[in-house]
Amino acid sequence: MSVVFERPKSLSNVPLHYCPGCTHGIVHRLVAQVIDELGIEGKTIGIAPVGCSVFAYNYFECDMIEAAHGRAPAVATGVKRSLPDRVVFTYQGDGDLAAIGTAETVHVGARGENITIIFINNAIYGMTGGQMAPTTLLGQVTTTTPYGRKKEIQGNPIRVCEMLSTLDGTAYAERVSVDCVKNVNNAKKAIKKAFECQIAGKGLSIVEVLSTCPTNWGMSPTEALEWVRTDMMKQYPLGVYKDKTSDEEKEGI
Amino acid sequence: MAKVLMKGNEAIAESAIRSGCLHYFGYPITPQTEIAEYMAKRMPKVGGLCLQAESEIAAINMIYGAASAGVRCMTSSSSPGISLKSEGVSYIVGSDLPCLILNVQRGGPGLGGIQPAQSDYYQATKALGHGDAHLVVLAPSSVQEMADMTGKAFDIGDKYRCPVMILADGALGQMMEPVELRDASAVTLPEKPWATCGHEGKRKKNIINSLYIDPKELEDVIRARFERYKLIEENEVAYEEYMTDDADVIVVAYGITARVCKSAITAARKKGVKAGMLRPITLWPYPKKALAALADKAKSFLVCELNMGQMVDDVKVAIDCRRPVEFFGRTGGMIPTPDEVTKAILKLGGAN
Amino acid sequence: MTKSFLLAGFGGQGILFAAKQLANCAMTKGYNVSWLPSYGPEMRGGTCNCSVIISDEEIGSPIVTKPDILVVFNIQSFDKFEQSVKPYGTLFADSSLINKISWRDDLGGAYYVPATKLASDNDLAGGANVIMMGKIVAATKLFTREEFIENMVSHIPASKAKLIENNKRAFDLGYSFK
Numbered sequence: 001m002s003v004v005f006e007r008p009k010s011l012s013n014v015p016l017h018y019c020p021g022c023t024h025g026i027v028h029r030l031v032a033q034v035i036d037e038l039g040i041e042g043k044t045i046g047i048a049p050v051g052c053s054v055f056a057y058n059y060f061e062c063d064m065i066e067a068a069h070g071r072a073p074a075v076a077t078g079v080k081r082s083l084p085d086r087v088v089f090t091y092q093g094d095g096d097l098a099a100i101g102t103a104e105t106v107h108v109g110a111r112g113e114n115i116t117i118i119f120i121n122n123a124i125y126g127m128t129g130g131q132m133a134p135t136t137l138l139g140q141v142t143t144t145t146p147y148g149r150k151k152e153i154q155g156n157p158i159r160v161c162e163m164l165s166t167l168d169g170t171a172y173a174e175r176v177s178v179d180c181v182k183n184v185n186n187a188k189k190a191i192k193k194a195f196e197c198q199i200a201g202k203g204l205s206i207v208e209v210l211s212t213c214p215t216n217w218g219m220s221p222t223e224a225l226e227w228v229r230t231d232m233m234k235q236y237p238l239g240v241y242k243d244k245t246s247d248e249e250k251e252g253i
Numbered sequence: 254m255a256k257v258l259m260k261g262n263e264a265i266a267e268s269a270i271r272s273g274c275l276h277y278f279g280y281p282i283t284p285q286t287e288i289a290e291y292m293a294k295r296m297p298k299v300g301g302l303c304l305q306a307e308s309e310i311a312a313i314n315m316i317y318g319a320a321s322a323g324v325r326c327m328t329s330s331s332s333p334g335i336s337l338k339s340e341g342v343s344y345i346v347g348s349d350l351p352c353l354i355l356n357v358q359r360g361g362p363g364l365g366g367i368q369p370a371q372s373d374y375y376q377a378t379k380a381l382g383h384g385d386a387h388l389v390v391l392a393p394s395s396v397q398e399m400a401d402m403t404g405k406a407f408d409i410g411d412k413y414r415c416p417v418m419i420l421a422d423g424a425l426g427q428m429m430e431p432v433e434l435r436d437a438s439a440v441t442l443p444e445k446p447w448a449t450c451g452h453e454g455k456r457k458k459n460i461i462n463s464l465y466i467d468p469k470e471l472e473d474v475i476r477a478r479f480e481r482y483k484l485i486e487e488n489e490v491a492y493e494e495y496m497t498d499d500a501d502v503i504v505v506a507y508g509i510t511a512r513v514c515k516s517a518i519t520a521a522r523k524k525g526v527k528a529g530m531l532r533p534i535t536l537w538p539y540p541k542k543a544l545a546a547l548a549d550k551a552k553s554f555l556v557c558e559l560n561m562g563q564m565v566d567d568v569k570v571a572i573d574c575r576r577p578v579e580f581f582g583r584t585g586g587m588i589p590t591p592d593e594v595t596k597a598i599l600k601l602g603g604a605n
Numbered sequence: 606m607t608k609s610f611l612l613a614g615f616g617g618q619g620i621l622f623a624a625k626q627l628a629n630c631a632m633t634k635g636y637n638v639s640w641l642p643s644y645g646p647e648m649r650g651g652t653c654n655c656s657v658i659i660s661d662e663e664i665g666s667p668i669v670t671k672p673d674i675l676v677v678f679n680i681q682s683f684d685k686f687e688q689s690v691k692p693y694g695t696l697f698a699d700s701s702l703i704n705k706i707s708w709r710d711d712l713g714g715a716y717y718v719p720a721t722k723l724a725s726d727n728d729l730a731g732g733a734n735v736i737m738m739g740k741i742v743a744a745t746k747l748f749t750r751e752e753f754i755e756n757m758v759s760h761i762p763a764s765k766a767k768l769i770e771n772n773k774r775a776f777d778l779g780y781s782f783k
Contacts, residue, residue, distance in 0.1 A: 066364065068333070068363075068364070069308075069333070070308065095281075099280075099307040100280070100308035100309075100310075125281050127283075128283055128286050129281075129290075131281045131286065131305065134307065143286075143290040144281070144289050144290055144305045145293065146290075146294050147297065154305070256632065258628055258629055258638070258640070424641060424668070427641060427642055428639060428641045429628060429639070429640040430638065430640070431632045431638060509666075509667075512664075512666045512667060513665065513668070515663075515666070516665030516666045519665070588668055590666075591665065591666050
């Protein structure tokens with residue numbers, strides 16, 4: 001009997017604490033599979049954020065560092081500049097990356113740091129109970145936009161891939177989704193390409209993953225996946241926003 | 254005004270609105286996120302603003318702006334977020350701006366934990382920002398005090414042109430108790446002729462600033478500020494004494510810990526030790542005179558905090574080290590049971 | 606008179622709501638009350654317990670470690686808190702989720718109510734907490750049935766009439782449970 005599927009080795013053999021229907025589990029698995037396939041677990045350092053995935057340091061078998069809210073790209077810079085032959089990735093939520101950490105996020109793109117950002121965009125703050133995120137959609141109800149996000153008061157959502165692709169140091173930026181099998185497979189390809197981009201020293205690679213938060217969206221897991229398709233993808237179209245990975249010149253540091 | 258059952262966090266938010274604060278800037282962090290959520294629901298109904306900033310640093314700078322514009326404003330956070338506000342608070346102090354900052358403390362250092370603690374005492378009373386400065390620090394011990402101190406904080410801030418901090422903890426924030434809220438119509442907001450709100454050609458321009466390149470000028474500004482601090486020390490000290498008249502052992506505690514200590518003192522008295530408590534309500538200015546007076550008759554002091562003993566030295570200095578000062582505490586988010594504190598009181602009392 | 610309650614179960618069982626009803630009713634009746642929740646590391650799915658103190662006197666520590674009355678809705682809470690009940694204290698357990706009984710011989714009373722099953726059998730999903738409150742009011746006699754229901758209903762907006770009916774039914778199921 002052949003094995004058709006097993007837990008990737010770099011995904012720790014512990015129960016995950018995520019809510020039923022949360023897509024963190026899928027993305028953790030994809031990242032771990034990529035680390036296994038590239039054979040890099042021993043030289044990978046991951047940086048966990050503040051957010052639902054704050055305990056990610058318990059879920060991956062590579063070395064892991066906890067960072068302060070939003071500062072993961074700066075922490076990653078510290079690690080990568082000290083150990084340039086290591087593979088360094090951050091795993092961040094929308095508050096971490098696009099609210100408090102906006103400066104750190106922009107500047108790794110500007111500097112072209114050879115790190116990989118896995119960005120979980122679920123349009124809400126999950127861990128703290130469902131407040132507005134920079135990626136919350138207009139009209140979306142959250143606990144700090146109880147009457148729906150209003151342009152005049154809370155402004156507009158941020159499109160991260162588009163924004164970062166304006167920076168010369170961003171080598172690869174793709175937005176994917178994990179709402180269906182086809183997209184999950186595509187997401188994995190993108191994550192692998194992102195790690196390969198780092199290993200080739202091309203500059204910043206970021207994969208933005210449209211994700212669900214059934215608990216705080218007030219939906220069932222299947223309703224949540226559908227909402228990604230009907231609403232999130234309209235605001236955040238899937239696709240490649242920057243790809244300099246086949247450029248001859250080494251753009252990154 | 255009838256009593257309502259309210260969470261400490263919510264009581265502060267509602268009380269702020271009733272004190273004329275129509276501008277709230279904050280960021281989610283456990284265990285005080287309810288404040289932003291409450292404000293988000295309430296502010297639009299009263300014509301006010303609740304804005305979730307991109308970070309605690311942005312929030313404190315929004316406060317700097319709103320305070321400069323002359324409005325009553327408030328921000329709230331918890332320990333790690335308060336650290337982020339340090340620079341902003343220093344600017345606010347250096348520019349003599351009033352505002353309310355609420356710290357609902359949690360276990361630290363670093364990301365720490367989410368359960369209640371009092372380990373930001375040093376930070377609040379000694380150095381929330383760089384430079385020669387003091388922050389007025391109020392320590393409520395019940396939901397009613399959370400509500401009452403909010404109004405007081407705005408009054409003190411406007412009167413002396415200084416930021417005020419309410420130092421609470423996760424337990425007080427999450428706890429519900431009956432509370433009587435103030436009547437909003439009874440509030441009169443003072444004039445602020447110094448505010449940068451647009452001179453409209455009717456007055457000389459105002460500048461809000463903390464930069465003084467000339468060192469002599471900077472020294473003068475600081476000394477003038479410290480004259481106001483002297484007035485605050487003379488007029489605004491607050492504390493509560495509980496069974497201190499005949500007490501041999503004086504427990505010194507604030508916030509949720511003081512509640513635990515009250516129960517412990519009752520139990521200790523039943524076991525024959527005459528214990529009492531001085532509960533500081535203002536942590537700055539500190540009730541030095543009251544403590545010094547107690548040291549005349551009492552035999553020993555027991556400081557009880559949810560940290561590693563940050564207030565001990567303040568008690569020692571207040572009583573001029575005339576009596577032994579011991580410490581009992583838990584930290585990291587642990588709260589002692591009354592039994593644990595009673596044991597510590599009995600030990601101290603028995604030793605006398 | 607001071608009575609301390611500890612209610613415990615997992616997040617989502619409505620424990621905080623039930624505890625709030627208790628606290629509200631006590632406050633209406635003129636008692637001093639305190640209500641303090643404790644969360645597990647995450648806000649959802651984790652363990653949840655709530656301390657409620659009802660007293661004629663000023664309340665000291667709001668944290669209940671040795672309850673007069675323990676109310677548990679899952680096995681983990683039963684195991685964790687069973688021994689903490691004061692001698693002559695009272696235990697209420699949701700027997701549809703807890704398949705054991707207490708072996709303590711110093712309890713004033715122990716009531717095993719299949720609250721979750723009663724709720725699902727009577728089309729009252731999510732009402733196990735209110736059913737349990739019915740039994741607690743009947744057994745402790747801290748309030749009359751009328752006092753409790755009136756207070757509970759006063760906190761439900763009139764627009765949610767169905768909710769009022771359901772809560773009354775749930776309460777009475779527990780109140781009359783033998």
